[in-house]
Amino acid sequence: MRHHLALAPLALVSVFPIWWMLTTALRGEAEIYSPWPWPADPTLENFRFVIATTPVWRLLGNTLAYATLSTAIQLLTATLAAFAFTRWRFPFDRTLHALFALSWLVPFQVVMIPNYVAIARLGLIDTLGALLLPHLASALAVLMLVQAMRSFPRDVIEAAQIDGASHWRLLWRIIVPNLRAPLAALAILLFISAWNEYFWPLLLTRTPRSAVIQIGIQSFLTEEGNLWGPLMAMSSMACAPVLLIYIALQRQVIDSFLKAGTRG
Amino acid sequence: MLRRRHALGLAGAALAVPAQAQAPVNIRFYNYNLASAGLGRDATLEMIASFTAANPGVKVEGVAPPSGEVMARIQADVIAGNGPDLAQVIFADLAYVVENFGIRPLEEIVPAEDLRSHLAGMLPNGVELGRLDGKTYGLAYVFSTPVLFYNADLFRAAGLNPEAPPATWEEVREAAIAIHKATGKAGLITGIFGPSAYDWLFQGVILSAGGRVLSPDRRRLTFAEPEAVAAVRMLRSIAEAGVMPNLKSDAQIETMSTGNAGMYLQTSAVQSALLRGAANRFELRAAAMPAFTGKPVRPTNSGSALVIMTKDPARQRAAWALMKHLTSDYAYTIITSRIGYLPLRPSAIESEQHLAPWIRANPIVRPNLAQLANLSPWVPHAGPSYRQILTTMMNAAEEGVFGKRDPEELLAAAQRRAQALMPR
Amino acid sequence: MARTFGHRTREALAPWLYLAPALGAVVAFTYAPLGYAGWLSLHQWNMMPMVEPRFVGLDNFTNLLTLPELEQALANTALHLAALLPLTVVLPVAIAILTQELRGPWRNIYRGLIFVPLIIAPIVAAAVWRWLLDPRFGMVNAGFKALGLGPVAFLQDPDLALWTITWITGWKLIGFSTLLVSASLAGLNPSLIEAARLDGASEWQVTRRIRLPLLSPTISLLVLLTILLGAQWSFAYIHVLTGGGPLGSSNTIWYLLWQFGFGSLAAGWASAAGLLLFAGFGTAALFLLWLMRRVSFHDD
Numbered sequence: 006m007r008h009h010l011a012l013a014p015l016a017l018v019s020v021f022p023i024w025w026m027l028t029t030a031l032r033g034e035a036e037i038y039s040p041w042p043w044p045a046d047p048t049l050e051n052f053r054f055v056i057a058t059t060p061v062w063r064l065l066g067n068t069l070a071y072a073t074l075s076t077a078i079q080l081l082t083a084t085l086a087a088f089a090f091t092r093w094r095f096p097f098d099r100t101l102h103a104l105f106a107l108s109w110l111v112p113f114q115v116v117m118i119p120n121y122v123a124i125a126r127l128g129l130i131d132t133l134g135a136l137l138l139p140h141l142a143s144a145l146a147v148l149m150l151v152q153a154m155r156s157f158p159r160d161v162i163e164a165a166q167i168d169g170a171s172h173w174r175l176l177w178r179i180i181v182p183n184l185r186a187p188l189a190a191l192a193i194l195l196f197i198s199a200w201n202e203y204f205w206p207l208l209l210t211r212t213p214r215s216a217v218i219q220i221g222i223q224s225f226l227t228e229e230g231n232l233w234g235p236l237m238a239m240s241s242m243a244c245a246p247v248l249l250i251y252i253a254l255q256r257q258v259i260d261s262f263l264k265a266g267t268r269g
Numbered sequence: 270m271l272r273r274r275h276a277l278g279l280a281g282a283a284l285a286v287p288a289q290a291q292a293p294v295n296i297r298f299y300n301y302n303l304a305s306a307g308l309g310r311d312a313t314l315e316m317i318a319s320f321t322a323a324n325p326g327v328k329v330e331g332v333a334p335p336s337g338e339v340m341a342r343i344q345a346d347v348i349a350g351n352g353p354d355l356a357q358v359i360f361a362d363l364a365y366v367v368e369n370f371g372i373r374p375l376e377e378i379v380p381a382e383d384l385r386s387h388l389a390g391m392l393p394n395g396v397e398l399g400r401l402d403g404k405t406y407g408l409a410y411v412f413s414t415p416v417l418f419y420n421a422d423l424f425r426a427a428g429l430n431p432e433a434p435p436a437t438w439e440e441v442r443e444a445a446i447a448i449h450k451a452t453g454k455a456g457l458i459t460g461i462f463g464p465s466a467y468d469w470l471f472q473g474v475i476l477s478a479g480g481r482v483l484s485p486d487r488r489r490l491t492f493a494e495p496e497a498v499a500a501v502r503m504l505r506s507i508a509e510a511g512v513m514p515n516l517k518s519d520a521q522i523e524t525m526s527t528g529n530a531g532m533y534l535q536t537s538a539v540q541s542a543l544l545r546g547a548a549n550r551f552e553l554r555a556a557a558m559p560a561f562t563g564k565p566v567r568p569t570n571s572g573s574a575l576v577i578m579t580k581d582p583a584r585q586r587a588a589w590a591l592m593k594h595l596t597s598d599y600a601y602t603i604i605t606s607r608i609g610y611l612p613l614r615p616s617a618i619e620s621e622q623h624l625a626p627w628i629r630a631n632p633i634v635r636p637n638l639a640q641l642a643n644l645s646p647w648v649p650h651a652g653p654s655y656r657q658i659l660t661t662m663m664n665a666a667e668e669g670v671f672g673k674r675d676p677e678e679l680l681a682a683a684q685r686r687a688q689a690l691m692p693r
Numbered sequence: 694m695a696r697t698f699g700h701r702t703r704e705a706l707a708p709w710l711y712l713a714p715a716l717g718a719v720v721a722f723t724y725a726p727l728g729y730a731g732w733l734s735l736h737q738w739n740m741m742p743m744v745e746p747r748f749v750g751l752d753n754f755t756n757l758l759t760l761p762e763l764e765q766a767l768a769n770t771a772l773h774l775a776a777l778l779p780l781t782v783v784l785p786v787a788i789a790i791l792t793q794e795l796r797g798p799w800r801n802i803y804r805g806l807i808f809v810p811l812i813i814a815p816i817v818a819a820a821v822w823r824w825l826l827d828p829r830f831g832m833v834n835a836g837f838k839a840l841g842l843g844p845v846a847f848l849q850d851p852d853l854a855l856w857t858i859t860w861i862t863g864w865k866l867i868g869f870s871t872l873l874v875s876a877s878l879a880g881l882n883p884s885l886i887e888a889a890r891l892d893g894a895s896e897w898q899v900t901r902r903i904r905l906p907l908l909s910p911t912i913s914l915l916v917l918l919t920i921l922l923g924a925q926w927s928f929a930y931i932h933v934l935t936g937g938g939p940l941g942s943s944n945t946i947w948y949l950l951w952q953f954g955f956g957s958l959a960a961g962w963a964s965a966a967g968l969l970l971f972a973g974f975g976t977a978a979l980f981l982l983w984l985m986r987r988v989s990f991h992d993d
Contacts, residue, residue: 039830121348671940672940683761
């Protein structure tokens with residue numbers, strides 16, 4: 006009971022703002038500033054407005070494609086790199102490992118403009134591919150997977166080697182299947198951060214062809230006043246997919262973190 | 270609808286000539302109103318659509334950077350070799366654009382007679398804003414002056430007469446104190462400070478106090494001279510009375526439009542947001558920018574100019590045609606009635622087919638219109654570090670108004686630092 | 694002989710082949726631009742093709758390092774990070790231990806709910822919190838009013854703005870930290886705790902003597918992450934909610950350098966600001982790692 010007394014308020018504080026977002030999306034213009042937690046006269050007007058004035062489905066589709074692809078690519082490059090770091094000793098391996106760790110501290114804004122110029126020279130402005138380019142490798146993923154692979158039982162690897170398995174087979178047949186938990190935990194983090202990315206797409210996209218949902222949300226926040234109802238409606242639509250995936254996979258998400266932790 | 274179609278017909282007939290004879294031309298138009306869904310976007314799209322309908326030879330690709338990022342976006346795209354053909358440039362950035370992007374004046378790229386006759390229809394004070402060193406580099410486009418919006422209900426509650434709004438800063442201070450005392454609500458809020466305000470309103474306040482933020486030749490900063498310090502002290506006396514909270518621009522709009530502030534000095538561009546909030550809740554009115562006792566009031570302008578950036582003659586012609594369309598009587602009817610900026614054409618104001626009926630029905634725009642007569646241009650800062658100069662000055666001024674340290678010292682120190690960043 | 698040699702070369706090349714995609718990406722999209730920034734930081738240039746870069750030596754650095762706002766921003770950053778630690782370390786450790794002791798579905802329900810803020814976009818989180826905390830129509834202040842307390846201007850009061858930003862930043866991260874701690878908690882050997890309990894140790898003694906020491910690597914990691922990345926995490930909230938104000942009271946070093954560097958159009962200023970941040974937090978990282986190694990050495 007004591008536990009619930011401490012935890013319930015914390016849980017409430019965690020979800021209340023999300024509740025507020027959802028109910029505000031259902032409020033009409035007259036009720037926007039009302040402090041009641043539930044609208045007296047719920048309406049879908051804000052959602053209709055969002056669907057009518059912005060290409061919201063297209064933006065959601067783009068965001069999904071971008072987040073999925075970037076997550077998959079970052080997991081792949083990180084798995085390969087982490088395998089190199091844990092399977093072999095080679096010249097400069099420690100330096101290179103530190104190079105990955107340090108890259109986490111490079112402010113994104115510093116590299117933004119040079120990257121933008123490079124991408125423009127490649128003629129990729131306003132394409133989804135351009136969004137991906139600076140996100141082909143994630144320092145976090147490399148570091149986490151190195152940790153996970155280091156704690157992988159050595160005898161299993163040695164047994165496989167005695168059986169004559171090549172390193173390629175060793176990686177894909179033995180190590181990766183056993184790293185499902187850390188991989189899943191990482192996938193979730195990478196997906197969420199890609200889904201919520203704002204500054205880079207803002208610089209890169211010109212048209213709905215390649216825009217993402219966060220850009221759409223921002224368009225309701227302007228110097229000439231904010232359109233709160235539609236803003237919250239679009240935010241709800243942006244959060245809904247992630248929230249649904251999360252609710253559906255909640256157990257697995259948490260389990261995979263727990264398992265990732267026990268190994269790492 | 271009929272009225273609009275009629276206006277469109279006129280505009281189309283006047284403009285169709287130059288571009289149609291050519292092969293199809295694509296132009297890229299950077300416009301920050303396009304980035305604000307529901308506010309400026311629909312009106313701007315409608316004006317672009319009516320242009321392409323009348324000029325089938327021209328295709329317009331609208332690019333929508335948020336207003337705070339428009340300059341960074343233009344620059345990034347020019348660096349990447351992919352810049353705009355026509356861009357909406359905030360006045361604070363105009364000198365920088367002209368000096369760094371190889372912009373040629375309109376006098377050199379459009380037919381002289383055409384330019385003369387189009388500019389003749391516009392307010393001379395407005396045209397002046399697009400000029401640097403006597404040449405027209407941009408055409409003033411969406412644009413407004415500082416307006417003192419006020420809540421007539423709160424005036425009455427405080428025993429003030431809403432028919433006689435305060436005209437001087439002393440009166441503003443008294444009214445603000447009275448409103449706060451009677452209702453507990455904010456007496457005054459202003460849009461002078463904040464990252465998106467640049468210094469347009471600050472310049473107007475300093476000019477009205479008899480000072481300047483920089484010398485006429487734009488080489489010397491003068492925002493720490495006695496007149497400017499006096500203006501900052503005046504604002505500080507209101508802040509120290511506890512009746513002027515320091516809010517960010519979006520919070521300002523909300524505070525005013527929910528009836529929680531007596532007065533709000535800000536660009537008229539927020540007018541439609543305020544009107545929406547005030548509807549059925551309280552009576553929103555507007556007055557002219559306050560003066561300093563015994564000195565003429567010198568309202569400045571916020572807003573932006575249209576600048577032709579392309580070097581290609583066919584695109585220049587198409588951009589010029591679009592520029593004329595967007596500054597026509599037809600366009601200002603839409604811009605003024607649906608977004609809230611000022612019409613820069615007297616003919617649009619007077620014409621019954623355009624704005625005259627709307628202005629009669631919306632007296633709130635009168636003070637804004639009246640200020641067009643004594644407008645002083647918002648002067649852009651100089652050199653490659655102009656943004657840092659601006660930030661240095663505004664940080665010091667904000668602290669002078671809302672902080673504890675002495676305004677004179679603050680401004681003097683900031684002026685020394687900023688002067689070192691000026692081009693030599 | 695030749696075959697062995699070929700095999701050896703292949704074997705020596707193998708790690709490089711595995712490393713190539715990630716390394717190539719990091720070099721091409723992080724370190725090469727960083728090197729370019731090093732060159733830019735010594736020049737006054739806006740990167741425009743028709744404008745010549747002008748060498749200015751260390752001017753960009755001196756201009757940034759002599760900003761009068763710098764001292765306040767550094768102090769704010771230290772306060773912000775210090776205040777963030779209870780939210781990203783202390784509270785998550787407590788929640789993880791409390792939930793660990795729960796039976797049945799409650800454990801995962803709480804952990805699940807507390808994780809939810811992480812999946813919300815920062816811009817949306819900022820907008821919702823601004824709303825809830827508004828002095829006039831916000832829920833939180835409506836609650837205060839009901840209790841007879843005056844409205845609190847969380848974001849407009851110079852004495853509160855930094856703490857409000859810290860709270861929102863922390864709110865978003867509690868769940869993530871909780872999961873990390875829960876994960877290592879689940880990995881602890883339960884027999885140690887059982888043994889201690891049999892010896893009659895109180896719950897608090899179990900936590901202090903056994904759990905916390907065993908959790909220390911995770912706790913160190915969380916402290917490290919908070920100090921190194923906390924100022925980056927709060928950037929979006931400062932940008933949307935306060936702009937560093939009022940009067941610089943919520944300005945952190947990250948945001949200040951952004952204002953004078955990246956927020957403007959001068960590549961020299963921006964690059965110098967970026968390099969200063971990189972160098973500053975890089976040094977902090979090395980120092981912290983050194984410190985942690987020393988501390989854990991003494992633990993042994």
